Amino acid sequence: MQSARSEHMNHQAREWFVTLQSGSVSAAQREAFERWYAVAEHAHAYQEYELVWRSLGAMQGSPELDALRQSAAPRRWLSTSWGWPQLGFSGALAAALLMGLVFVFNYQPSIAVQEYTTAVAGQKTVTLVDGSEITLGAKTHVKVWQTKQGRHVDLVQGLAFFSVAKDPERPFYVAASGVQVTVVGTQFDVSNQGPVVRVAVREGQVNVEQIKHVLQSASSGQAQFELRPGQAVERIGNGELQAIADSGVQVAGDWRNGQLLYRNARLADVIADANRYFDGEIVLGNLALQSTRVTLALRTDQIEVFPELLNRTLPIDVHREAGNRIVILPAGNNPP
Structure with missing residues (x-):
């Protein structure tokens, strides 16, 4: 209620x-x-x-x-x-x-709406009545409903992998904080992590568009993308949808096997993923660190030692605080 x-x-x-x-x-x-x-x-x-x-x-x-x-x-x-x-x-x-x-x-x-959630480090696969499957990553919340005209998912927060059963008469829609994905039958990831929304395709073709409310001004940015396997787009904050060069995120769906693989990814994105498996909070104490690029492979059961792994490869200091809160700062900086 x-x-x-x-x-x-x-x-x-x-x-x-x-x-x-x-x-x-x-x-x-x-x-x-x-x-x-x-x-x-x-x-x-x-x-x-x-x-x-x-x-x-x-x-x-x-x-x-x-x-x-x-x-x-x-x-x-x-x-x-x-x-x-x-x-x-x-x-x-x-x-x-x-x-x-x-x-x-x-x-x-x-038109009953069904809700599914997962906890920290949790994972769950849901099979819909049309045969489509949704695998929810950790700390994820989705709402699902179907009509005669279409199949709908609202990714409220978190990460989900979609394996969509083909039905040309009933498109499959995924909404995530103002970004809408439309497919007929394919496999893809959608991530809704705070200010960042990302869509990555594993198989088939995916249409992605940004929905703006009527008071937002027109923009010269590209509002729609047609993605194919290996391609990805993201929107950061209130910005425009942007193609991710060299697919700087892991292959769509690989995280289902407990593997987090990153190539030239932003440290802020890696931290956001790690927090879904961490019983506490990892934060970047300096905004300048957000865009630091990292390449690494990590298992989800290694998150406890993740900050120390970063400390070996990046010029950073790791500060542990009460409540299992970890603050990452540039080397030589002290927490406020």
């Missing part, structure tokens, strides 16, 4: 989404939304509603969407009860369709 805080946050996300879809947003509302969206939990809640809305495109012409239109009459939303100015017909229709779809999404038995 959702906590009162989560329900309130989802209610806020829903109100903001309807307001933005109305087409009339004041400067004050724009600034208020950007402040609200800057909170990671708020952004995730908003993106979930955005993905539900995008799913309407796949339902065009379907009996389900026709029924939804009839059950969500615009006149029901032509009021100021939302706390915003009246939305007008187009905004009201958007609100009605969205709210109707959210109701169906949450309560219709045929």
